[in-house]
Amino acid sequence: MDKSYAKIIVKGSPITKSNFKLFNVKGRAILPYNSGKYHDRYAVYEEQIAYECRSQNPGTVISESLIAILKVYYKSRKRHPDTSNITKSIFDGIEKSGLIINDAQIRKIVTEEFYDRENPRFELELFGESYYNLKYIVSRNDPIKEKINYSPPPNRKKIHKSIVKPQNCGKKSSSPKCQICGKPLQRDEIISANNGKTLICKDCFNKLFK
Template sequence: MKHNYAKVIVKGSPISKSNFKLFNVNGRAILPYNSGKYHDRYALYEEEIAYETRSQNPGIVLSEALIAVLKVYYKSRKRHPDTNNITKSIFDGIEKSGLIVNDAQIRRIIIEEFYDEENPRFELELFCESIYSMEYNIVRKESVDNPIEYSPPPNRKKDITSIAKKTENPCSENKLYCEMCGKLIKKEHSISANKGKTIICKTCFKKLF
């Protein structure tokens, strides 16, 4: 029997793959799996998604183009990953489960962000395009809600030029400065994140965990 719909619910605070990548001195991305440390959380989360997906959808394989509706429920309004980055984490686990053949099958997607302090989770529905189509509209509210305001993360507020001045060292392509403490560091003593855009020293990195 060919299936054209599947739903997956995974409890727990969703996490982003990008938050668990490290980069070596050559700029190569590393995703730890068995270091015994904090960064192993992503690998375990991916395995959990795969397990729950298969348990909730036994014997189902969706091989055609799909429409996805993803609802992400965070525990906190203030501290949570970028929702746009969550999809990669989730679909890696879904693909690993065998429910879908490849995450490239997702041709249309709607993502909604919610908050549930007692029951953080994500709920994903997958619809085969040969059977279903997507319709949506945006309407103006009759009464205006209080806006949810955003501000830049603390690490982006620091300008690298001002940090360089504080350390009395000119900023150049050959010099690296920790974006937390502002100190000049050697390449072999640095750790990069956010696709190499963020550089921190190993001392500050250890203080994060």
């Protein structure tokens, strides 16, 4: 059934694809799904989105251009993914469900960030542009609200280098180990993921995709 409106609610803390990528020896990003490890979490989340999308909108397929209103509810104000990265992760799951033909249909999108410790989730509404339009209104607060200030992100590159490169401080440094099989890693066989926090060997990396 071709419609011009759909709504999807998926419970659980929203996550972003960028934190679950592994990189092969050519630098290409790959998302594993059967490693039995932490990195499978994104693939499971994408499947959850697709399932909920189809369950909540049975038989619906939207083929026209769309306006998207996305409300993301995090558990914590301090620790959560960048909201700007959330949209791609969510629409990958929506496209996979078959509700839309291609995520390129999203021509206008409004994303709002909220906090709900007891019920983290995202709520997405899709509006066909043949029936709906979006008007932008920005007004001045009166009275002025309290500012929400942000700190610069940590220098993750330095953290990554400190993990991969042994530090010679008068003591013998131990080699980093593969976090799947546990064997010591040589510098030329390290494959990193999760912004350098996860290190695996080439053998284990190749097994993930067999």
